[in-house]
Each structure stands twice: as C-alpha cells, then as structure tokens.
Amino acid sequence: MSAQLFVVATPIGHLDDMTFRSIDVLKSVSLIAAEDTRQSAQLLKHYNIATPLTACHDHNESNKINILIEKLKNGDNIALISDAGTPLISDPGFKLVRAAQENGIRVTPVPGACAAIAALSAVGLPSDRFSFEGFLPSKQSQRLIHLERLKHETQTMIIYEAPHRILECVKDMVQVFGADRPVGFAREITKTFETIKKMTLEQLVEFIENDHNQQKGEIVLVIGGAAEEKDLSQEKLDQLLTRLLQDLSVKAASQLVADLTGIKKKIAYQRALELTENKQ
Known part of the structure; x- marks a missing residue:
C-alpha cells in the first residue's frame, strides 16, 4: 500500500481526550509534522511516542511541502498535527493536504477533539445549520466591516477570539448584531477553568467586564443567526x-x-x- 498522510486530531486541553487510534497512528508513522514541535514534544512524551517531529507551520509550510511530499512518495507515512484540536481548523496544514491530494497521495483523517464543534454541542443554540468564521480581523475597522457582512446570516456562527480582544470584539458585535442577539461563550473547553454559558451579547459584555478571568485562555463564541428572512410567496x-x-x-x-x-x-x-x- 502506498504511503498516507494522516490528519490527526489531538486534545484541546484534557489529555484523556486523545483517542487510541490517534496514539497508534502517531507511533506507527515515519514522521510527525507539527505546528510547534516544542509543544507537541510534551504530548508525545506523555504517550511514550518516539516518532521524529518536524515543524510545519504558517511561516514555513510553503517551503516544507516539497520535502514532505517527496517523503510520502518514497513510501513514508506522515502524520499532521496542530498544537491542539483538529489540524486545518484555524490552524496550518491546508497547503500540505492540498498538495497531497494533487499528487494522488491518500489523506486519512483521524478524528478527535475540535473546539468549534465542542462549543456548538454545549451552548444550546441551533446546530442544524452553522458556519465556522475562524478569527475575526484584529483591527476594529476591519472587524466591523466583517461583522456587517455577517449581520443578516441566519445560520449559527462559530468564531474564535483571542482573550486580549474578547471584550472589544463582543462590544463590536453588540453594535452590529444588536444587544439581544443570543451568544454562547465557551472558554478553556475541557480544562480546569472551563466556562460555558449562553446569554445575550449585552449580558456577555457585562459578564466579561465583571470578571477579568474571562479574558484569559482559549475562547469560542457561538452566535445565534439573524431572524429568518421575510416570507414572500x-x-x-x-x-x-x-x-x-x-x-x-x-x-x-x-x-x-x-x-x-x-x-x-x-x-x-x-x-x-x-x-x-x-x-x-
């Protein structure tokens, strides 16, 4: 059988969320392409995985692709992992996976933790239709323009935000989406200080302002969609x-x-x- 590129999900906090299959795959491949080798080394040590690591991140992915593709063509199985969760979901890896597909190399997902899906499953907002919007622009002017584009979307929207921007980001959402728009707030999922709440955007601003601990850690916002379009026969x-x-x-x-x-x-x-x- 020809070599495969395995896209392997890793825990987003709780190490017990690592699957048996993920461990087996990481032990069996010839090389692990990791977003941050220092962080991934700790994970591998915990599970006694001795497979060599190589860095594959936003800054070197384009240059690293040819090397990794050649290894795959020569019969070496490779696993792709990110710092936490599922690769490619607001993480590097897309260019490598695309190159593998273009070169006829089998790409095999090894499912596991994903912060976006974990948050959606727990906040109590409609999950039949949703979109993943990743991180919003860091500059307020660009962020407001982006939010205006999303204002009338009727599906639930999942957004990642950095802790140092969370308060100003939610205030911008109040300005664009309205104070009463429902929102799910999921912070530090699976970790010691996990916080999962559902409220309005206005209430979330107050919640964050009154507890500065809510401006720490990994944060996922799940925004309720706009009211359905007017019915027109x-x-x-x-x-x-x-x-x-x-x-x-x-x-x-x-x-x-x-x-x-x-x-x-x-x-x-x-x-x-x-x-x-x-x-x-």
Missing part, C-alpha cells in the same frame, strides 16, 4: 420581478427586490433569470 415574488424586468436589467431588478423585501439577492436573481428565459 412565489406568486408575489414573480409579480414584482415581472413588473421590474419591464424596465430594469436582471441584476438591477433582483437587487431592488432584495432591498424591498429582505430576501437574498441570489434567490431573486436566480428567479429573475428563470422568468427572463421563460419569456424568450
């Missing part, structure tokens, strides 16, 4: 679009319908195209 949508298309382009008509009714522009645009095609 197909018949009324067609009537409105048909009238506007008499004077406007498909693009202009769909934009105006979206502005007037609150439905998504891409839905109005697709229907406008269909009506135009049916007319021809």
